[in-house]
Amino acid sequence: MLGLGLCISRASASVLNLNCSLVLLPMCRILLAFLRGSQKVASKKTRRLLDKSKTFHVTCGVTICAFSVLHVAAHLVNVLNFSVNYTEEFLALNAANYHGEDPRKLLFTTVPGLTGVLMVLVLFLMCTASTYAIRLSNYDIFWYTHNLFFVFYVLLLVHVSGGVLKYQINLEEHPPGCFHPNTTLQEDIPVAGILEEPFPEYTPEPFQAEPEPFVQNNVVRICTEEPKFQSHFPETWLWISGPLCLYCAERLYRYIRSYKPVTITSVISHPSNVLELRMRKENFKAKPGQYIILHCPRVSALESHPFTLTMCPTDTKATFGVHLKIVGDWTERFRDLLLLHSNQDTEILPNFQQRNYPNDDWQCYKLRRLYFIWVCREIQSFRWFADLLCMLHNKLWQENRPDYINIQLYLSQTDGIQKIIDEKYQVLNSRLLIGRPRWKLLFDEIAKCNRQKTVGVFCCGPNEISKVLHKLSNSSNSYGTRFEYNKESFS
């Protein structure tokens, strides 16, 4: 009845089953963070693989889209064939109600058809909103449409429960190709030819061993009863239920854990639109390089944003801090709430979730020397961490380790007037260079000074710099120094 369309749609459905279940797994962030930080997963390769979870999610998503196109195309052909090849002989196999039924009616009035169409529309909305350009310019659209995935999964669970696919349950009593004494054979199906014509939607395994004996014996079995068909169990439910339950459990856990209050101890305003926020939360542990996600219901009920920790809680002091740059409407409203309405009782405290370990790999390096290269557009931006850098430098100077940290500050845009950061930061002023850093020369210099050693490169910045650094890290140099590239990722 259906021919090739059945094969393509079933094959693509299997791929879709796998991908729909895998796509949820990289989004179970707490589970991934736990795996990444646990002692059992000590291998650096595994950790770097876990860092690429967002890429994996995107790959699965793209595969879902591609195979959905195939699946939909094949099913549209199937719908047509159901209508055209309506069979009087095996009424139970038909999806159409009569011969020549309008396929569009079939599409919209059956459960699988309707849920399929709705799923395509949801997928269309989700995909068009997930392109790089939209994520960059209007992250909100991406975020709100992507939450439609829940609708998609509900529709998927209903889609496969339609029971259109059937298999024959009484193969013993009515093997395919048997001769029924009481009915007249249809004219265009010769007796011998019955064996070759593929029977629609029957499980082929029990039949595989049979064809040869039938032909050789030249005996056609007599069937004792009419064929009976039963719907396949929707195996999609088996594929999806695991990851879906895991993801729901994780969301519930995140929700519960975010209810513990966070106290804001201070808010400091820095130049160039930067706000420093210091907070305290009980039993909060974090390592350098981790980030937290802030969620403030008073500012926005649904949005939450990641910020790298600039100060981690230690054994002696439980305060931790982040620096935020006021760039979009969420940060602006957050700043207004903190600075202008600070006399209110701060119950709106940001709930947050502690997250992954993007740049945790520094722990496996035995740190001998640190090269700190910071590129800013405005000179006042250096004040964000000027105190910390100066103090660190002075401390190392006192300990007679002046070359432990190598600070280089670059001012990429200058209006021609020589500027200094401030008189009290002489250490930094003497290390201030005008213009963008010349990465190749820097890498050569570092390679020359650290021959045969491994240098970890940690980049936090825009993609262009990241690409250049990645390329330079992977290229070989004549001093035998190895560079390992790490990038900050909020996945």
Place this chain on the structure above:
Amino acid sequence: MGRIEWAMWANEQALASGLILVTGGVVAVAAQFKGWPFAAYAIAAGVFVCLLEYPRGKRKKGSTMERCGQKYLTAVVKVFGPITRNYYVRAILHAALAVPAGFLLSTILGTACLGIASAIYLLAAIRGEEWNPIEQKPQERPQVGGGTIKQPPAMPPPRPPADTRKKPPAEVAGQENPIPVTIEAE
């Protein structure tokens, strides 16, 4: 949610719908379905929509990513002036183009998707958005110093010292950090 620019999303949707229409049309024409003239129409409409929507409009705030090679089509689309600039026109145009493709099974999804794109364009038009072409930036002067210096000094030497130069009064010098910064001993 205040500053969402819907037109950009509608643009992506319309481009995708154009491709869906073309795919559905090609399938129907190749298989010679009954009613394949609709499919041929769908292919033509899909190609037209793709060409119209390929050049991305300029965002109100911030820089816009151009699509690869879009400047040629931008020149063509710009010529039509207010017809292509106004999003009401685009919304109605897409709605009208979508309807005939709804009569054939294989292009019905293209109709639905283009219909959604048309609705989002209507929303963008109601919020006063407009299509503005992305202009080419003027040729930058040749880089001095290997591209490391973005703006060479405007005045020739000898340059007077900092305090006698006319400087816009910037922030108060010497910001005091209200909370002293300490280094945690590891």
